[in-house]
Amino acid sequence: MAEHGSSSPTADGEHAGETRRDFIHIAAATVAAGGVAAVAWPFVQQLAPAADTRALSAAEVDVSKVPLGSEIRVLIGGVPFFVRHRTDAEIQEARNVNISTLRDPATDDSRLRPLPDGKLNPSILVTSAVCTHLGCVPLGPDNGKVGEFGGWYCPCHGSQYDTSGRIRKGPAPKNLAIPKYVYETPTMIKISL
């Protein structure tokens, strides 16, 4: 071990030595770089939501308890959602809109999810409660302010949504998002983040 590395360099030996030296140094630097990258991973990944936070990413809501013409607000992992029990007039209003005039065209039916028997339930509308402009929570029927289109009114910058949660007026670019949810029974929905 002690001798072969330090043999006196001849012209040829010097050249061969240079090549191996380069290789071993590059190898060492490569292994070091790989190690640093591998160490960085857990330190970044620890910032991700923890398992207990992830476990709270779904909630069940009994829609039969939402009063007609009103809504309830649900927090799932800190994110708010609207569950609204629409009156017949509100459903009609949502359906009678000319889709082509909308900023973010969508039919009312496309914003509903089927019951366990496959039919749509137009009386219950479930949307995200986050204004698509800058993330405020719009005012609704229980706050006494629903805007010109009967849905929701955002107090921050005046975005107005209709009874299907579609953007109609103001700075917001998109309709209120429809979250992932399913009807587990005709009256019980499960909303997931």
Added chain:
Amino acid sequence: MSGPSTYEPKTGFTKWLDARLPIVRLGYDSMIDFPTPKNLNYWWTFGGILALCLVIQIVTGIVLAMHYVANTSMAFASVQHIMRDVDFGWLVRYIHANGAGMFFLAVYIHMFRGLYYGSYKAPREVLWILGVVIYLLMMATAFMGYVLPWGQMSFHGSSVITNLIGALPIVGPAVKTYLLGGAAVGDPTLNRFFSLHYLLPFVIAGVVILHIWALHVVGNGNPTGVSVQDIKKDTVPFHPYYTVKDGFAIILFLTMFAVFVFFFPEAMGKTDNSIEANPLQTPAHIVPEWYLLPFYAILKSVTFDIGPIPAKLLGVLAMFGSILILFALPWLDTSKVRSMRYRPLARQLFVLFVLACVGLGFCGANEPDAFVFKTGKDRLQVEYSDANGRAQTKFFDQFSEANAYKESLPTAAGASLQVAESGFKWKWLSQILAAYYFIYFLVLMPLLGVIEKPKPRPASIADSVHKRSGSGRSSSAPVAAPQHAE
């Protein structure tokens, strides 16, 4: 820095920057071109290892602080949250917890190296003192960090330590109350300890910069203790020669570290700290982490009063004194020779000193009145008070005899039957070793410089290296320092 800067900016940008903020020059001069004695052995790699330890502790600590809750009702649960729910939380916490032990292991080796090779002697006194400051800050940081998981040992350990400070005369009680923020360890204590535990590592980093600055003014010592005379012959540039050597040592150190983290993560921990703090119940054995045990042993070794000073205060003073004595070390050592390689007597006493420190560690972990070893058979003793009310003790070998004697005594005698053990107590061992600790610094070090006859030293570093590698390695290499084979 020693010698003029050899940095020459090459590109337009580096020239521009160098004229305004010569930061690249600073880095180049202190980490690339810094002339370093070519004969440093592996004991000198621990400086680099320690720098890495500090970085590891700060990075993992910042991550843990993102998930930890400094509140007595939630602290223990938040640690469990880190261990169970946070992605890689268990890894980060185990690195941090074991990293503290690794940090102290490295710092002790670094300090013993400094002691052996006389690294504290002129002109390196300030370098040494800054090191002792870092060590003190490390102890404070480690102590406060140990309180945060809010286990039984966290709680009762911090009670004991703050009570020690309370034992100091005049200022003690006030300082204790200010530390605790209440009558006992509680929420205010936990919050301020968390705050300081987060702050102090950055103070350490600041003092480390001063420590390295001082090092770069006077330059590295070396195993011969002979100063650098000719930069060309005696030194090599720090990079790549010592970056690669330190790098190799760091990888070996990290391998040992990894074995602890992944396979024995609780080996340095205490089972009692997995029980949530309960102020109403102190665990059977209160012991600090292993790296503070020698000082704890010195504290416990003082069981006697001296004049008006009670044992408790004396123990506290001895403990603090054992650390503060290190500040005076450069002036306690009167020898003209730096390296113990050339000081035969000092070397033997140094080995004993290391053994004494390790022995004190064992003393700290054991009950003072437990026996290191027992002598003879256990006997029985009956203790009672005689008719005049004087305490009497009678010894027996047979239980039947002892019991019969006890029964024969009147009730008023208040007789009791116990095992009488004899042997050598940990307390006594710690007293001997603690005495040696102080004698080593206060008596032997000043004395040796006068009475010891050092061996001849090499004329220069280059000379010592040449002799060793040229003439089949002379036998002058010290036993305690493994030499690099070549």
Added chain:
Amino acid sequence: MRFITLAAAGLATLALASAGLAFAQEQRPAHEFGPEHLDEPEGGWSFEGPLGNFDQNALQRGYKVYREVCASCHSMKSMSFRNLGQKGGPFYDPEFPNPNDNPRVKALAADLTIPAIDEETGDEEQVPAKTSDTFPNPFKNPAAARASNGGIAPPDLSVITSAREGGASYIYSLLTGFRDPPAGLTVNGGQHYNVFYPGDTGSQWAGDPRLKPPGGFLAMPPPLKADGQVTFDDGTPSTVKQMSKDVATFLAWAADPKQETRKQMGVGVVIYLLIFAVVVYLSYRRIWAKVEH
């Protein structure tokens, strides 16, 4: 000079002799069993050693023992039902990487109720537990736990194997260590003699104090009294030893659920570091080859 050398030699001899004698006496067992000599199941523990694993069937049986026997008094505050279905857990199923979707875990949670607040009335009610809920606490609060157990609250079992010397072996020994007290040992009412409990029998021992029995007294009555107390779903005969072994395995897993991941990662990390060390050593030899040092 000579005096110093002699004193130093004396000190060294003393230190070595102390260490040697202490070691020799440490090796001599006082009893065949006792807190210092814990019992282990035959064949040891599958999860010990750098490559050890938890046996999933043992974990499932252990959970059943905990649920049917221990859980009536002992909480596990750090454990949630979802933990049972996480990777390496008793009910982990590769089909359900998210334990919250695992039907067995959901069913185990729904078997039990936890206190909740009725959103409409504000009244307290009991609702079926969800996977995200922690294991229900057998007592409403610490005072109730103390009151029902003679003044001492039963310890939480979340990290019990980390909190006791001996870990799983301690749990196993304690559960199998209840014995009839030897003649001369008085057991007070509400106490139970256990040869492995780290207590002191001295004050209640009438005989020679040098021969006092090992162990101590604890308030917990023997929880696993008879073979067949718990019916195992996989048909394993539920002897007291088997139940003790399985519940100790479950508790060891619960205290350290990342153990398998940790060890697997550790093997990779150590191999990487050793390769790294070799490469850097070669690089080091190359760089220093031409320097006399």
